[in-house]
Structure formats: C-alpha cells, structure tokens
Amino acid sequence: MGRADERRARQRGGRRAAPSRRRSSPAAGRSGIRRFFTWKKMLGAFLGVCLLGIGAFIVLYMMVEVPKGNDAAKLQSNIYKFSDGSILARDGKVNREIVDLSKVPEDIRNTFVAAENKSFYKDSGVDLKGTARGLINTLSGKGAQGGSTITQQYVKNYYLTQEQTVTRKLRELIISLKVDRQMSKDQILAGYLNTSYFGRNAYGIQAAAQAYYRVDADKLDVEQGAYLAALLQAPSQYDWEVASKTGKKLVKARWNYVLDNMVEEGWLDASDRADMTFPVPKKPKPAAGLEGQKGYLVDLANDQLARQLMKEDGISREEADKLVTGQGWTITLNIDPKKQAQLEKAVKTQLTGKLDPKERKVDADIQAGAVSVDPKTGRIVALYGGENYFEHYRSNATREDYQPASTFKPVILAAALENGAETQDGDPIGAKTVYDGDSRRPVVDANGNKVGFAPPNEDEVDYGDITVQTAMNKSVNSVFAQMGVDVGMEEVMDTAADLGMAEDLQAVPAQTLGTMGASPLQMAGVYATLDNHGKKVTPTLIKSAEQRNRTVTMPDPIGDEVLSREAADTVTSVLTGVVDDGTARVSVRENPARRGQEVAGKTGTSDFGRSAWFTGYTPDLVTSVGLFGEDDKTGKQVNMKGATGQLPGTGRVNGGGIPASIWAAYTFGVTDSDAKFDLETDQGAAVEPSWTPTESEEPSESPSEEPTTEAPTTEPPTQTPTETPTDTPTTDAPTTEPPTQQPTTEPPTDEIPEDPDNPDSER
Incomplete structure (x- = not known):
C-alpha cells in the first residue's frame, strides 16, 4: 500500500491490517492447578456445600424433638x-415459685425484652448471627458470647444444659425454632421469666422480686424490674450488696440501657424515664x-x-x-x-x-x-x-x-530486693541500708526533684538516719515512701x-x-x-x-x-x-x-x-x-x-x-x-x-x-x-x-x- 492509499485509509477510519497470529486454546497458558479452580467450578462447589448444609439441617430438624422440660427435676442438693x-x-x-404471666405487669415484662431481645415479638425465635458466632467461638475455644434470643435462653434453661458444645448449640437452634412455632410469645416469655437465675439462690421472677425487694412480682415497679432485667447478665457481679465499685458502675449502666431501650421502643414515656432513680435492693436473707x-x-x-x-x-x-x-x-x-x-x-x-x-x-x-x-x-x-x-x-x-x-x-522491700534497686546515693537497698526517717520528708526522684508527696510518721516523729530494718519495725512511712x-x-x-x-x-x-x-x-x-x-x-x-x-x-x-x-x-x-x-x-x-x-x-x-x-x-x-x-x-x-x-x-x-x-x-x-x-x-x-x-x-x-x-x-x-x-x-x-x-x-x-x-x- 502506497502513501496515498494509507492516507485514504486513515481518512476512512481504517487501519493497516496486522499480521495474523496463531491463537492458542484457552487452557493452553494455564497451569494444571488453575484448571481445577475456574469460577464455574468454585461456584458449583459452593452451591453444593450449601445444598448439603440445607439438607443436613432439614434432616436434623426432622430428627430433633422438643424434649420434656425437666429442669427442676435435675436439681439436686x-x-x-x-x-x-x-x-x-x-x-x-x-428457691423457685412459678407465676403466671398475668401476675407480671406488662411494664415489667418489657424491661426484660428491652434488656435481652428487643425484636422478641417479631423474630422467629433464633438469632442466626449470634448462634453462628457462638459456634465459631466454641470450635475455636474462645468460649461463649452473648447474642441468644429470649427463646434460645429459655430453651437452654428449661430443655437443655449449660454445656458449650457444637451439638448442644445446634440442638438449641432447632428446638428454639420449633418452640417458637409451637408456643405463643407470651408462653415463651413466661417460661423464660420463671426459669432464669437471678443470683441469691433465686430462680424465676417471683423469687427474685422477693430476694431483692421483698415484694411479689406483681408489685414491682419499672425501676425495680429494670434492675432485675439488668441483673440477668451477671448475677454474681451485679448483686448490689456485694458488687465491687466496678460491678456497681456496670449494673447501673445496664439499668440505664434497659430504660433507654424501653423509651426507644415506645414502652416508656421519656418524661417518666427522666424522673427515675436507681432502686437499691434490700439486703439478702441467707x-x-x-x-x-x-x-x-x-x-x-x-x-x-x-x-x-x-x-x-x-x-x-x-x-x-x-x-x-x-x-x-x-x-x-x-x-x-x-x-x-x-x-x-x-x-x-x-x-x-x-x-x-x-x-x-x-x-x-x-x-x-x-x-x-x-x-x-x-x-x-x-x-x-x-x-x-x-x-x-x-x-x-x-x-x-x-x-x-x-x-x-x-511488698515494697521485696520489689527493691528483687530488682536490685539502689538509693539516691547509689547504695544497694537491703536491711542495713540507711534512709532519712524524718517525718514529712519530701520524696524525690532520681534527679532530685520533689514528686509532691511527703507523708507524716506516727506522732510526727523524726527518726533521722535509720536502717530499713528499724524502719520496718517501727513502720516509718517516710522511709518506705522514698524507697518506693x-x-x-x-x-x-x-x-x-x-x-x-x-x-x-x-x-x-x-x-x-x-x-x-x-x-x-x-x-x-x-x-x-x-x-x-x-x-x-x-x-x-x-x-x-x-x-x-x-x-x-x-x-x-x-x-x-x-x-x-x-x-x-x-x-x-x-x-x-x-x-x-x-x-x-x-x-x-x-x-x-x-x-x-x-x-x-x-x-x-x-x-x-x-x-x-x-x-x-x-x-x-x-x-x-x-x-x-x-x-x-x-x-x-x-x-x-x-x-x-x-x-x-x-x-x-x-x-x-x-x-x-x-x-x-x-x-x-x-x-x-x-x-x-x-x-x-x-x-x-x-x-x-x-x-x-x-x-x-x-x-x-x-x-x-x-x-x-x-x-x-x-x-x-x-x-x-x-x-x-x-x-x-x-x-x-x-x-x-x-x-x-x-x-x-x-x-x-x-x-x-x-x-x-x-x-x-x-x-
């Protein structure tokens, strides 16, 4: 093709034909292992696993029956x-007393739903994400985590055991699905409230109401109900009578969480919520x-x-x-x-x-x-x-x-000996080491700067130079403050x-x-x-x-x-x-x-x-x-x-x-x-x-x-x-x-x- 022809071809939008090349087959450039992992085969394998899983679940669902509840019969001294x-x-x-749900005011029931399972009245009885997480944690040895619905907790309390195994979790899932179909939500909630453990040897809402507030369940107010609902998360830590400062902060936070959820769900008026104060439980009766x-x-x-x-x-x-x-x-x-x-x-x-x-x-x-x-x-x-x-x-x-x-x-002396510590003068700290034992002597750091601490000795006694042994005998504050x-x-x-x-x-x-x-x-x-x-x-x-x-x-x-x-x-x-x-x-x-x-x-x-x-x-x-x-x-x-x-x-x-x-x-x-x-x-x-x-x-x-x-x-x-x-x-x-x-x-x-x-x- 001459230059004129090339120009005309460009004007027409054409291109000079490239030399033909021999194309290889699609699989020619692939390694052997890649032939087995095409996207079609991987998709097919995935779908096959899903079908097998669904089939296995259907078989399990048909095989697993809802057992007779015998939780109380299992209890032994x-x-x-x-x-x-x-x-x-x-x-x-x-300590357990079964009460009909009609004996539990609706506001009190809502405190438990707000605390444990806000979607209780709308879900199918299971939390698939929470259950999957629990299965993974069990298989990996990480222990249990929250996420179970009220239905699942009731099934675990009344029909099963507290053991953490894959088999038990799968049974819990299947039985929960069946229970949700066979029982009304009120029946499930009643069972949950009557089987839950609240600490103080109290099983069920009635025993808990008496153990913590000396009233029957039908006399609980919303503040008290919210505390009992919060308590379920950790009864041994959240019992106000024996809780640590951290435990008290946590249960108060949980109590607030319950009430805030109730406002969010429309079960509690915001103005009423604002006026509520934490209901300190009464002392326990052993x-x-x-x-x-x-x-x-x-x-x-x-x-x-x-x-x-x-x-x-x-x-x-x-x-x-x-x-x-x-x-x-x-x-x-x-x-x-x-x-x-x-x-x-x-x-x-x-x-x-x-x-x-x-x-x-x-x-x-x-x-x-x-x-x-x-x-x-x-x-x-x-x-x-x-x-x-x-x-x-x-x-x-x-x-x-x-x-x-x-x-x-x-403990301070032990730390000094274990770490080979020295005084500000470079002397190893031991029983014979001499310190200034004067009362209110300012404690100084390694640079000689005061650290803002100068504790008094008993009766403001100034001991002057004193050995660590004598300082321990007489319990001299100034010496051990400096030693620390x-x-x-x-x-x-x-x-x-x-x-x-x-x-x-x-x-x-x-x-x-x-x-x-x-x-x-x-x-x-x-x-x-x-x-x-x-x-x-x-x-x-x-x-x-x-x-x-x-x-x-x-x-x-x-x-x-x-x-x-x-x-x-x-x-x-x-x-x-x-x-x-x-x-x-x-x-x-x-x-x-x-x-x-x-x-x-x-x-x-x-x-x-x-x-x-x-x-x-x-x-x-x-x-x-x-x-x-x-x-x-x-x-x-x-x-x-x-x-x-x-x-x-x-x-x-x-x-x-x-x-x-x-x-x-x-x-x-x-x-x-x-x-x-x-x-x-x-x-x-x-x-x-x-x-x-x-x-x-x-x-x-x-x-x-x-x-x-x-x-x-x-x-x-x-x-x-x-x-x-x-x-x-x-x-x-x-x-x-x-x-x-x-x-x-x-x-x-x-x-x-x-x-x-x-x-x-x-x-």
Whole structure:
C-alpha cells in the first residue's frame, strides 16, 4: 500500500491490517492447578456445600424433638465437707415459685425484652448471627458470647444444659425454632421469666422480686424490674450488696440501657424515664442452715468452683453459676475443722466477746475477717467471714474495699530486693541500708526533684538516719515512701501483682502507704508466697469437687517462682524484727501462749482508723487478720476509735492490738512450736536480731504504727491464753440450700491519703 492509499485509509477510519497470529486454546497458558479452580467450578462447589448444609439441617430438624422440660427435676442438693470428710453443709431446695404471666405487669415484662431481645415479638425465635458466632467461638475455644434470643435462653434453661458444645448449640437452634412455632410469645416469655437465675439462690421472677425487694412480682415497679432485667447478665457481679465499685458502675449502666431501650421502643414515656432513680435492693436473707461461718465457706467454694468451670468449659459466669447451684456436687474443702474451731474461738475471745453496742455505739460497727493458709500446699485451712452469715452477708475474708495500709510495706522491700534497686546515693537497698526517717520528708526522684508527696510518721516523729530494718519495725512511712520511688512505682506494682494483689493498681507514690484495696484472702496469699520462699501461692478452698460422672480438678495452688528465694527469705528475716522488736511485740512476742514458735509479720492501720491488720506467719502457717469499721446501717467505712472499750488514751485501734491478739490466740494453739524458718539470707533480724530475750525481762509497751499524728496506744487488749480447740467448728451442719451468690470484691481505690494533716491520717 502506497502513501496515498494509507492516507485514504486513515481518512476512512481504517487501519493497516496486522499480521495474523496463531491463537492458542484457552487452557493452553494455564497451569494444571488453575484448571481445577475456574469460577464455574468454585461456584458449583459452593452451591453444593450449601445444598448439603440445607439438607443436613432439614434432616436434623426432622430428627430433633422438643424434649420434656425437666429442669427442676435435675436439681439436686450439693454437699459440702470438711477436709476430714465430715459434713459441713448441705444445701436444700432451690428457691423457685412459678407465676403466671398475668401476675407480671406488662411494664415489667418489657424491661426484660428491652434488656435481652428487643425484636422478641417479631423474630422467629433464633438469632442466626449470634448462634453462628457462638459456634465459631466454641470450635475455636474462645468460649461463649452473648447474642441468644429470649427463646434460645429459655430453651437452654428449661430443655437443655449449660454445656458449650457444637451439638448442644445446634440442638438449641432447632428446638428454639420449633418452640417458637409451637408456643405463643407470651408462653415463651413466661417460661423464660420463671426459669432464669437471678443470683441469691433465686430462680424465676417471683423469687427474685422477693430476694431483692421483698415484694411479689406483681408489685414491682419499672425501676425495680429494670434492675432485675439488668441483673440477668451477671448475677454474681451485679448483686448490689456485694458488687465491687466496678460491678456497681456496670449494673447501673445496664439499668440505664434497659430504660433507654424501653423509651426507644415506645414502652416508656421519656418524661417518666427522666424522673427515675436507681432502686437499691434490700439486703439478702441467707438460706436457713448457713449460720455462723458456713455460709461464707459455701459461698467461696461455689465461687472457686464456678471460676474453674468457666475456664474448663469456656462458659460465662451466669452459666457457671447454674452448673454449680443445686447440681448434686460433693465438694470437699481444705478446711481443717480443728483449726476452724480455734479461729472462731480466737475471734470470740479477743473481739466479739468484748463488743457491747449498747455501751459503745462504735462496737456495732466492728467487722473482722481472717484467712489461714498452709504455705506449703496453698490450702485454706480456716476462714472467718464475719460474726454470722445471717447478720452480715458479705464475707469480710474476701472483701477488697479496705486499705491494707502498712502490711503493704514488705511488698515494697521485696520489689527493691528483687530488682536490685539502689538509693539516691547509689547504695544497694537491703536491711542495713540507711534512709532519712524524718517525718514529712519530701520524696524525690532520681534527679532530685520533689514528686509532691511527703507523708507524716506516727506522732510526727523524726527518726533521722535509720536502717530499713528499724524502719520496718517501727513502720516509718517516710522511709518506705522514698524507697518506693527509688525502686520505681511500676516495679513495686508489678511485684504486688506477682505476689497476688490486683494487677491494675495505680503506680503512684501514695500507694507505698497501702492505700489500695485488699482482702485478708489476698494478703494471706502474698505472705504465703514469702513464707514459701518466693513460689507463688494462690490460696485454694476446694480440695475436690465431684458430680455424678464428673470430677473437677482444681489448679495447683503452688505456682512458679515469682520472687527469688533470697529476696523472699530476706523479707521474712526482716519481718521477724516487727514481732520481736517492733509494733507487734506485746500481742505476739510476749504472748503467754507462745511456745517458742518463730514468727514473722507486719501490722497496719488505714486512713482514719477504718481498718487494722496483722498478717503474720510461722514456718507452717500464714494467717491474715483484718478489722474493719463499717456502719451497721449504711455500710459506709467508719473510724473504729474506742471499740471494745479496752484501749486507753485515745482509744485508737491499731494492728498491733486486736488483730495481732486474734492472730496469736489462734496461731499459737495450732502450730508446731519446733518449726524453724529455713532462710537463705545474710540480712535481717532473723540473722542479726536487735533484741535478745531474757527471763527477767518485763513485757514492754507495743509501739503503734497507726494513724500518724495521734498518740500511740500504750497498752494492748487483754490477752486470753489459748485453749485447746474442739474437734469441730462451733456451727452445726445446715440442712437447706445456700445462696449461690459469692460476694464479689471491690477494686482497689488507688487514692492518695485524704489529708496528712488530719489526726487520723494513715500509718
């Protein structure tokens, strides 16, 4: 083609023909594997799987029948035994009263629908997304999550079990679909309200209304109904009487969520909603037969078993509680009946027998809690939760809302030793390290800058240069405040968590005064770890738990080393000085019942005299005793000043007084007088004692380590010699079922002491 022809071709829109090429077949350029994964084949495979799934579901739907509801028939009494096999308690019948839906006001029904399943009246009885998520979580081992409809929850409560398996979830789905077709929505809702577990051993709306508000279901108001509806999400955490601060915030938020949903759905007028206030439930009434200490022991056993079931089965706390309550368990505790009897007797002789609320109003506000642990096994061998489970439902042994005060100081020293910390002058921190012990000495950081914290010492005493050993003996605040900053508060809090305290404690200098919250159970674990040469001890109440064909094995209470042996043994060595030459010497060192037992321990008293502690140990037993000021009407924390009327001068209650006396009256009656600490350390009072006993020495006064500006106590409470314990605790075996509600504990307050200038400031 010439140029003219090309030009004409372009003008006509033509193009010069390209040379012809030989085209290969479509499959020629593909690898072998791609031939098997064409989009047509993949689509066909997908559709085939879907058809198979639908076919399988149809077969299952035809095969699975709605079983007869026999939930109530499955319930059996739990039996609780002492470590020697003797019966401690036997729970009785389950608290349930079936009521017709007509007895539940429509507004109250709507609170539950608003809380759990807003589409209840419109759905087909199942939540496919929630069920699919549950199946995936079960297969992947992630445990259970929410999302079930009211119908599904009713089916699980009444027809099935709480186990988390793929088979059970598929049955739940199919039965829910059938139940939704066979029953009306009102029938399903009635069944749901009558079978749900509300805590406090209450099954069903009628039992819950009585347990929490002392009214029948038809007398509940909307605020109360919304609380009960919110409670279903986590009964053991949301029971207002025993909920932690976090639990109370969560249940209030849930309560608001329920009411807001009701407004959104048009079931509640917005103006009425705005006027509603949170309805605080009434105090619980424990089941008969759990008098004395039995209820506290049963509650803690139920709690520990439920927590283990949550781990093993991947279930929620609500589901775990249902698996424990009235399910025919035989639970053997680690409680030694002789030690339990001796602990109860010690509290009575040293405290409760001296309380006279008619004579002294403050005596009505005194609560005691104690936990005793074998440091070699981690077993809880004795526990004191309060004077009577019927009178004080919340266990003082497990509550975490009071400050441990100076009993936290050993944790600071442990952190210093474990981290090889040094003072501002570069000296390694140990028992002989010298600090400035003057009162209100400003704490400084590594750069010499003040950190804004200058705690007072007791009675504003200026000690000048003082060793760490003496500072521990006399519980000198200024020394340990500076030590905490020298170590690093993050490291101190990490050590506290490693030893068994809360893991989310705020790392601020004020925590060196023990301003967080802690329980006797926690502090017993911390000191048991020290006694066990740094191997973690997690106090455990349950020895064994058996149910028909199932046996639950509790985790080993003795864990890995969380503190080096040298660090742990050095702290123990230093703490022997607190007993022999410090704040516990009158009640412990000079106690006439002491038969040569080696003892280490620490006293403590919190802000405004609201709590007083002695946590101490011998080579074979660790016991933490706490005394708590709690207004008997409002439950608020109060000063215990003047309690028992036995304290002279200011009437101040301190850890070296009543708590140490209880500890001694119990411990010296049940421990081996020949046991010796096996310490691998060259530091501390156990190695270089600052006090040498003599036969002619008269008992000296016990220095108080308590509120920083009040006069110290000059005399201890009268010490009653320990008597031989009886073979069994002072309480009789119960015959009826206990509540399953385990008092939950409050989180640490992480607050700076309220006012160091106040005469009741922490020491």
